[in-house]
Amino acid sequence: MKRYLKTDEWNIIEDNFNADNLRMSESIFSLGNGRFGQRGNFEEPYSSDSYRGSFVAGVTFLDRTRVGWWKNGFPVFYSRIPNAADWSHISLRLIDEELDLAQWDVNTFNRRLDMKVGIAYRDVEVTSPKGNRLRIHVEHINNMAHPDLCIIKYNVTSINYTGKASLVPSLNAIVTNKDDEPNEKIWNILRSGATKDCAYLWTQTRREDAQVCYAMTYQFLKNGKETVANPIRIEKEQQAGFSLGAGMKPGDNITLIKYTAITTSLYYERQNLIDHSIAQAQQAKTTGWDTLVSHHLQAWADIWNEMDVTIEGDPEAQQGIRYNIFQLCQTYRGDDPRLNIGPKGFTGEKYGGNTYWNTELCCVPFFQLSTPREIVKNLLTYRYNQLPKAIENARKLGFKDGAALFPQVTSNGEECHSEWEITFEEIHRNNIIVYAITQHAAMTGSKNYIAKYGLEVMIAISRFWSQRVSFSTPKQKYVILGVTGPDEYENNVDNNWYTNYSCVQCLRMTLKYLEAIAGEYPNDYARVRRATNLRQQEEAERWRDIIDRMYLPEDKELGIFVQHDGYLDKVLESTDAIPPEERPINQHWSWDRILRSCYIKQSDVLLGLYLYHSHFDEETIRRNFEFYEGMTVHESSLSPHIHAILAARIGKVEKAYQLFLHATRLDLDDYNNETHQGLHITSMPGSWLAIVRGFAGMQVLNKMLSFSPVIPDNWKSYSFKVNYRGRTLHIRVGKEISISLIAGEELSIQIYENVYSLKEGRELNYEL
């Protein structure tokens, strides 16, 4: 835990400069616009410990896989989004000094991320080693309305300085990636240079040949008036820009507005990239700062109108949930099925910007409910497009007949991970993909996606399970041997309850939708059957047999599902038995010690109870929650919100609140001592789900939207919107629950046990 940021409902504020917090703040103040983003690095150079990072969505690099001992099935190369050129670079030079917060005295310091408008502000007063005092004011915008545009305003006021001051904006390809081998080269510079007022840098990733082109132009003002600064061009191989100078005296100020266009080969023809990006940068200058900002503000206003959650009475929770929504939305826009969401988004190199099951577990249910836009369809299509590679991936591991294993980590559909216990064994990941498909049908009320795309994925995954299970003679049941469940603090276990249970659900859903699509979409059914060579009767029979005779470990005496075979042989202790200085255990304990302990990294059995909630009664949930929660260390960011939701459901509101806070302020309060590496972008929607699915108790029971709200003691109210089958509802929970239908046709809903009909424009009030 680390708390030094100010609490504010709409702003993230750091009002004191402490170099020890710099890496964490650089993560926290990250900015993005769905197409690119960067850590909250100072624009000017910083000569001490810092972690600079700029990333461009979908632009990957093929790196050599490094492992100690090779295993058959490991990928030779793995794809990742590398640290790109730094397009925010602006240095400030006095006659013989250069601004550097690591070397200069920082008299006052304030930075503020205004989440309502998506602007990062920085105000600093500094004294140089030679005694020159300056005030710096910076505004940084990754424009949400103009997906190729980053605009920065950099203003310098002299307090006591007299002399020439230069601002030097540039595009800088001299970057290092933390994970690199010393001599590894990632970026080829194809061309760099400068025209009269526009600098450009054209780059390409090695082996994958993805291209990014940057172009920048500028306005330079002295005391608010645009001025000719006698620009000096900077044209180095890896850096292009301008040096812009003006004489200053105390009270004078100079301002640089840097307009940078960032374009990639994902969206533009390669041969046009330079021309196009130069044109974009120049167009931006013509449009001007104020107009560009107003477009940006409107884009954020639209997002908040859809997705904002209010919490009265708890500014920390309010700040946290908005921060999470803000960060997710500036990472991923949902408009391109080629893109997905890396666990760290644009905020760090870890996880390589790749796609994990985090997306389906945490982001899909958020987007499904929080917006009427078809974002989820794009996320599902992303996987559908990678189905052939998932089949190939399974084939490499010895599976056949069109069985698919989706990768644990991927950008292009190929497996990018090389730890056998994860790559080959964390195979439950297949099931959340089927879960996401069927939830999409349930929430939209349409089987259309399944008929057109989803069914093929479901068949391929069911075929995987059909080959992956084996029959145990002593148990006379199907078993799934050698897996890693969601709790990655257990490896290569047999019969992970969650894996076995979700496998059964997967097969069940495939059978259900096969029948439904055959009836309702006969042409699609025929097409899919041909395309997959489905031997319907034979395969369905096998699947039914597995459903009927799957082994699901359970301890009747304790009344719980057993995480996996042998779990109860462990010494079962509460997490309270771990000395606080040894938390998180993954930073202090050797792996074998973690493995043989009872401690659970993240929700495992409880994950199943959350996902398939309608299958289990409250008493079952309570017993399992009470058994497992105390042993869960929540060292995965995907965990606390699930426990929060279950806790709320069984009436443990205070516990739910603590877990909600953990999920919500994970990065702001640095629960796991790792915020400095980047933010937990894909887990951020968990806090939204904890409110909607947890406190408000939203479920779909018998196809009816249902709420059974609770409210933490210290909250006055909370409110949010949800979208369901074409309707948008607004829900406010305070002393009473108020639900109104903002858009869409009349709808029956359930509050606790009672059913109501909801009409557009009418608010339903229900005393809590």
Added chain:
Amino acid sequence: MKRYLKTDEWNIIEDNFNADNLRMSESIFSLGNGRFGQRGNFEEPYSSDSYRGSFVAGVTFLDRTRVGWWKNGFPVFYSRIPNAADWSHISLRLIDEELDLAQWDVNTFNRRLDMKVGIAYRDVEVTSPKGNRLRIHVEHINNMAHPDLCIIKYNVTSINYTGKASLVPSLNAIVTNKDDEPNEKIWNILRSGATKDCAYLWTQTRREDAQVCYAMTYQFLKNGKETVANPIRIEKEQQAGFSLGAGMKPGDNITLIKYTAITTSLYYERQNLIDHSIAQAQQAKTTGWDTLVSHHLQAWADIWNEMDVTIEGDPEAQQGIRYNIFQLCQTYRGDDPRLNIGPKGFTGEKYGGNTYWNTELCCVPFFQLSTPREIVKNLLTYRYNQLPKAIENARKLGFKDGAALFPQVTSNGEECHSEWEITFEEIHRNNIIVYAITQHAAMTGSKNYIAKYGLEVMIAISRFWSQRVSFSTPKQKYVILGVTGPDEYENNVDNNWYTNYSCVQCLRMTLKYLEAIAGEYPNDYARVRRATNLRQQEEAERWRDIIDRMYLPEDKELGIFVQHDGYLDKVLESTDAIPPEERPINQHWSWDRILRSCYIKQSDVLLGLYLYHSHFDEETIRRNFEFYEGMTVHESSLSPHIHAILAARIGKVEKAYQLFLHATRLDLDDYNNETHQGLHITSMPGSWLAIVRGFAGMQVLNKMLSFSPVIPDNWKSYSFKVNYRGRTLHIRVGKEISISLIAGEELSIQIYENVYSLKEGRELNYEL
């Protein structure tokens, strides 16, 4: 399987040149003398696919550990013996051609390793691209009597060539290591150069700073007469040597004798290395080829006198067992407790020349019985000297109070391996160290080593187990969770029977010898007690409790010990079910598939029955053998001889013979398609053990040496010597068993059920 070598009782012969076999032959024809060794590379350059390797015992390099995902407890650096400078290099140049068997026509080719005398011969007739025909004859000796000396005779006869021919002997540091990163530098060249007739090369490994200095001189003869060859010095940074030329005409021959001294900082002061090695090389030349060869022959004669095994009626088996003894003895001399035996010896880079449990499992019992020299004491002392690091290693993993975990892989006592399932979990390795200590006491009849050294190791290992076991509430037994047993095709299993059983034996032996040493060596006992802070009563009580209540998985119905929890849930199939083209499975199957299959890499439960043979009756051995042998793929070289021994013991002689052949000709016949990587040096004594412990049925029962011989159908006889408690016995088994006491006091022995007394010089005959 690959068979192209000729069968001969004393020679390994390749009489046909096939470039596809080159890497395998380079392994097979490896030479060493305990201090250094090299693969059977041609002395001259070879421009096509080849694997050159030269290694110097105990000279290690610290490499950076490379893993995909770091785990706490992994080593940052790992030590390995790198490929050293090539001291055998001799090239042959005609006017404008250079000998290269990859480019020249090879008319006849014969190479022969004479194991009786330890000389590798090569005879080749070649035609150059320009039509020049030559005969080459090479003799290569790594001198067993002069541990710093490699001598090579290289003879060239012109068949039709007229003109100048040059022989260019050099010391060549331009070598690559297969595993290297492209830019990794291993060797620093400290100095290189040449005096009038002596070239030298002084090198040092990076980070570990181990030094090797090479010096070479030569004799050059034309038609048998020493001649002045107008030597040209070669003095490059990484290469030093001479070019020696003479005019030739058809029928002429030239001969180079290259005398190379290889000295290291293990044995000499660093500042004297150059002087010393030059002096050694020059002394060798003075001594002369013939005398040096005669010393070498005597050294091998002494070894064979001790260790030779004869097999009448089966030349392949005879060749195989001599090959194994030959290779092991030229890898390890047993005279320096700082040295151990790398699994590939001097024949390849794999396993980094480091120490594995192979040593205690396979080499220690061989040396214990096959020689009266105190080799085993040195091998035990090697571990004793590393005890402080083993304690440190355990501490890193969270153990305390002087608990020790010896590394899985090491050269300097520090762990050099970084796969969590091995490094942290293959902890049964601790037990074979205790086993070796107690066997040494049993076979020598002396507790002296235990009193002086062994007891400390035993206490530290028992402390490890005391902390590593945990108590299972459901089982009401001690369990050992999360281990990898000897069968590495299972990872992170619970209650591996072998691990649990050997843990119990370990504790039992520690208690036994604690008591014995307290009685017989009170001073040592007091010293050890102080040094280890032993809380005798409390610790012994805990150990006894673990012995009494250890869980040992067993299936009463099947009458077998169960390899580990859950093993019987697998689909149990014979190895016959694996398509032959998928063998060995570790080269064809993905790791998860191997893990969840029933297939056993190497002896696991059966290993326990072999090591602790006197604890189990024949029927128990038979049932377990019949259950497990059919599922064992023997993809570890440490496996087949153990099964062979058990098969012989339960009267399955034909099966035992097949397994013996597998163990014995593993590399010569390339059973696992990997001889090209190097030889399985540390497994080689397995074939000797299969004869002595298997066919001859040698056991120690109630402290009495006992034999219950069988003989394979196709054998006329076999014979060997064993050493036991100061005696040397010769045993010959044919139609009858003949045992004579060659040296030592009278001894009672048992043959089958009968006890006899054996006196020196008298032969005992017993009808089979």
